Amino acid sequence: MDEQKVYWITGASSGIGEALAKRLAREGNALILSGRNIQALEKVKDSCKKNNQISIIPFELTEIASFPNIVKIAIDAFGKVDVLINNAGRSQRSAAMETSEKVERSIMELDFFAPVALSKALIPHFISREQGHIVVISSIAGKFGFTLRSSYSASKHALQGYFEALRLELKDVPVFVTMVCPGRVKTNISFNALKGDGSAHGKMDDGQRKGISPEKCAAVIDSAIRNKKYEVLIGKAELIPVFLRRYCPPLFYWLIKRIKAN
Numbered sequence: 001m002d003e004q005k006v007y008w009i010t011g012a013s014s015g016i017g018e019a020l021a022k023r024l025a026r027e028g029n030a031l032i033l034s035g036r037n038i039q040a041l042e043k044v045k046d047s048c049k050k051n052n053q054i055s056i057i058p059f060e061l062t063e064i065a066s067f068p069n070i071v072k073i074a075i076d077a078f079g080k081v082d083v084l085i086n087n088a089g090r091s092q093r094s095a096a097m098e099t100s101e102k103v104e105r106s107i108m109e110l111d112f113f114a115p116v117a118l119s120k121a122l123i124p125h126f127i128s129r130e131q132g133h134i135v136v137i138s139s140i141a142g143k144f145g146f147t148l149r150s151s152y153s154a155s156k157h158a159l160q161g162y163f164e165a166l167r168l169e170l171k172d173v174p175v176f177v178t179m180v181c182p183g184r185v186k187t188n189i190s191f192n193a194l195k196g197d198g199s200a201h202g203k204m205d206d207g208q209r210k211g212i213s214p215e216k217c218a219a220v221i222d223s224a225i226r227n228k229k230y231e232v233l234i235g236k237a238e239l240i241p242v243f244l245r246r247y248c249p250p251l252f253y254w255l256i257k258r259i260k261a262n
Contacts, residue, residue, distance in 0.1 A: 004053075006078045008032040010061060010118070011088030013040035015187030016137065016221070019214035020085060022048055023222055030078045032057055035088065053078070061088050061114040062106075067121040075125055083225060084122055085135040086115035089155075091189050093205075094196035096150040103198050104151040111155035116162060123175060132175040135225060136163050140183045140235065143242045144252070147261035152193075167230070176228050180221055181242075183235025184211030212236065 007024050011017040012033035021031055025048035033041050038058040045054045055077040059070050074081055089111045092099070119134050126132025141149050142156030160179060167177035190208045193201040217234050224232040233239050241259075244252035 004028065004030055005082040006030045006032065006080055007083045007085060008034065008074055008081050008122075009085045009087055010034045010115075011137075012044060013037050015189065016182070016185060016214050016217050017085075017087040018044050018047075019218035020087070020221060021054075023215070023218045025054065026050065027222075029053075031055070032074050032077055032081070034059060034074075036060055061118070062109050064114065064117040067117055071118075071121045071125070074122075080129065081122060081125060082131070083133040083135060084119060085137070085221075086119065087135075087137045088114070089137065090152075091149070091193035092152040093148050093190065093193045093201040095148060098196035099151060100196060100198065103194050103196060106198070107151040107194065108155050108158075111152065112158045112162075115159065119163075119166070123170070126170075126175045127173050130173060132173070133178065133225065133228075134163070134166075134175065135178045135180060135221070137180045137182070137221075140181050140233065140239060140242055142181060144245050144256065146256070146259075178224055178229055179231040180224065181231065181233045182217055183233070183238035184208055185214055185217045185234070186211045187214055207238070 007029050009017050009020055012021050013035040021033055021044050025031055030053040032055045033044060034057050035041050036058060038056065041056045041058060045056060048054055057070060057073055059066060090107060092107060115136060136159055138159045139156045141153040142160045145153045163177050163179060184207050186208060190201055190205040191203065195201055212235060220232060220234045233242060241252055241256055244255060
């Protein structure tokens with residue numbers, strides 16, 4: 001029998017993070033659930049009733065100075081962490097010229113600097129155990145820029161470059177890195193997306209409404225972790241531009257201008 005694994009999920013209170021927690025709990029793994037909303041995390045924990053090996057560690061991901069202590073608490077919960085899933089993040093719904101610098105920086109802080117800092121704080125533990133797995137929830141917005149997503153897309157492009165380089169630097173430990181690039185998933189991400197003034201978008205986009213379920217997304221992520229995939233794209237027709245950009249750039253640039261932004 002395989003040794004029980006410990007998964008640490010950020011942004012575990014809803015959406016993809018919640019779906020991952022429920023799926024991984026059913027498989028008998030130990031879980032560490034993190035986010036800002038402790039009540040929401042408790043509800044997710046309660047929904048995983050068949051698994052009592054679940055620890056809740058609420059914290060603010062932009063308070064990077066607290067990470068060394070948070071990592072110690074996480075390791076102490078079960079004596080180890082096997083897989084870190086950097087899932088927390090926030091999207092954007094505003095034109096670049098209408099987006100304040102404060103909002104741009106807040107998106108980069110949460111979507112890029114926070115997962116980088118948390119991973120770096122945990123890597124010494126992985127090195128000491130000579131194993132570990134970092135999962136980064138990026139986006140297809142990290143593969144090409146899209147209207148009303150300038151800062152969000154920038155943060156996801158940054159994740160791609162950073163963690164691909166980190167993977168190479170840690171190949172001899174070994175610490176593995178899996179990049180996950182979802183397209184449209186039916187979560188509250190568009191509700192919570194920031195407008196240019198920092199207020200919430202507050203509505204479900206049509207594209208988001210037609211996206212795949214968080215449960216289906218979680219199943220693909222689970223498989224990618226198990227099979228140690230370097231990268232996985234998740235979605236439906238919205239993934240087509242990724243391949244067009246790679247193999248037929250003129251067609252990509254023609255098409256991307258005609259896709260409705262929402």
